[in-house]
Amino acid sequence: MTRHIPDDVLLRFVEGDLDDDEAVEAALHIDACPHCAARAVQAEPLAEVFAALPDPELPVGFEERVLAQLEHPEAAMAPMRVPWLGIGMIMSAALLMVAGGEPTVVLWKFAAVARGLGVAVNLFLNHLPSPSAVLTIAALLTLGCSLTAVRLLGLSRESA
Amino acid sequence: MGAHGYGGSLALRLEPAPVDEQAFIAAALEGDESARAWLLRQHSTPVYRFCLRMLSNEEDAQDAAQETMVKVLRNLHRYRSDWRFSTWVFGIARNTCIDEHRRRKRRRSTSDVEIVDKSASPFEITEREMEAERLRGALEELPPLYREVLLLYHFEQLKYREIADLLDLPLGTVMNRIFRARKRLRTLFDELEAGGNA
Numbered sequence: 001m002t003r004h005i006p007d008d009v010l011l012r013f014v015e016g017d018l019d020d021d022e023a024v025e026a027a028l029h030i031d032a033c034p035h036c037a038a039r040a041v042q043a044e045p046l047a048e049v050f051a052a053l054p055d056p057e058l059p060v061g062f063e064e065r066v067l068a069q070l071e072h073p074e075a076a077m078a079p080m081r082v083p084w085l086g087i088g089m090i091m092s093a094a095l096l097m098v099a100g101g102e103p104t105v106v107l108w109k110f111a112a113v114a115r116g117l118g119v120a121v122n123l124f125l126n127h128l129p130s131p132s133a134v135l136t137i138a139a140l141l142t143l144g145c146s147l148t149a150v151r152l153l154g155l156s157r158e159s160a
Numbered sequence: 161m162g163a164h165g166y167g168g169s170l171a172l173r174l175e176p177a178p179v180d181e182q183a184f185i186a187a188a189l190e191g192d193e194s195a196r197a198w199l200l201r202q203h204s205t206p207v208y209r210f211c212l213r214m215l216s217n218e219e220d221a222q223d224a225a226q227e228t229m230v231k232v233l234r235n236l237h238r239y240r241s242d243w244r245f246s247t248w249v250f251g252i253a254r255n256t257c258i259d260e261h262r263r264r265k266r267r268r269s270t271s272d273v274e275i276v277d278k279s280a281s282p283f284e285i286t287e288r289e290m291e292a293e294r295l296r297g298a299l300e301e302l303p304p305l306y307r308e309v310l311l312l313y314h315f316e317q318l319k320y321r322e323i324a325d326l327l328d329l330p331l332g333t334v335m336n337r338i339f340r341a342r343k344r345l346r347t348l349f350d351e352l353e354a355g356g357n358a
Contacts, residue, residue, distance in 0.1 A: 016339025027320040066229045
């Protein structure tokens with residue numbers, strides 16, 4: 001046998017004035033009791049406005065586009081607008097590895113590479129370039145090239 | 161448990177999807193294209209409605225709804241029948257809206273958010289339509305965390321327990337969120353009404 005929620009309790013439930021345990025208990029009852037669920041909906045002050053909100057119409061050709069996307073997944077894939085950014089990240093990382101250097105410099109470079117990888121992951125997830133991504137890659141490439149040049153200069157002086 | 165003890169089973173009751181829907185899901189998994197089209201037809205409108213009300217932009221909503229339905233049909237094998245199918249679908253729609261919202265934030269500032277223009281002439285706008293317009297405005301003003309629970313409960317008819325499962329939150333947390341959302345919505349609605357009358 002089911003006992004329905006008394007009116008005053010239902011009103012306090014809708015207003016959020018029950019304590020946590022009572023609210024959970026009432027919610028579970030409402031989930032299982034269509035009668036109380038309907039009363040709770042009616043007790044909501046904006047119920048009529050909710051009911052009057054018109055349903056938006058599905059855009060023309062929506063279902064056809066979904067089916068086409070299922071049939072031709074390659075056409076549906078978001079284009080990688082900036083594939084060169086990923087390549088830039090790898091080049092930057094490689095240059096930094098080649099450059100070597102003092103432990104503090106290596107630590108600093110490691111942080112830079114980690115940041116670069118973070119940017120690359122972000123790009124992969126969002127498929128969108130950002131100014132910070134471009135700046136990071138430019139900075140990494142500059143750093144990598146500079147360190148490599150310094151290293152090669154040092155090696156050539158040593159051999160001389 | 162509280163002191164009221166309403167009787168009846170208070171245990172989790174996730175109603176299984178209607179038998180015919182389960183049959184359509186099984187058929188779609190077997191490669192039946194008409195079953196797949198049926199599922200698409202059944203769920204496209206609610207998903208688009210949810211996405212539109214979450215994102216407040218027709219173009220973004222269309223993208224999100226389309227992506228949701230593609231994910232649903234591609235991942236049918238991951239659907240567990242102890243959930244209502246529509247709850248599972250809304251879970252995917254919600255996650256897709258969150259992704260779309262993040263992408264949108266990167267693409268443009270919030271000041272560019274398009275307001276859905278229904279372009280009704282002033283003579284066509286009845287009191288009910290004005291209220292609906294205010295409600296749309298109030299929903300748009302609500303933080304997404306509040307908006308989603310109200311949309312799922314009041315417009316998509318999910319149960320409290322289903323929303324808790326979908327959001328992976330304790331029921332008490334969801335209830336608090338819904339209560340706060342309702343109060344905030346009413347305040348916003350009244351403010352818009354007062355603003356409209358001023």
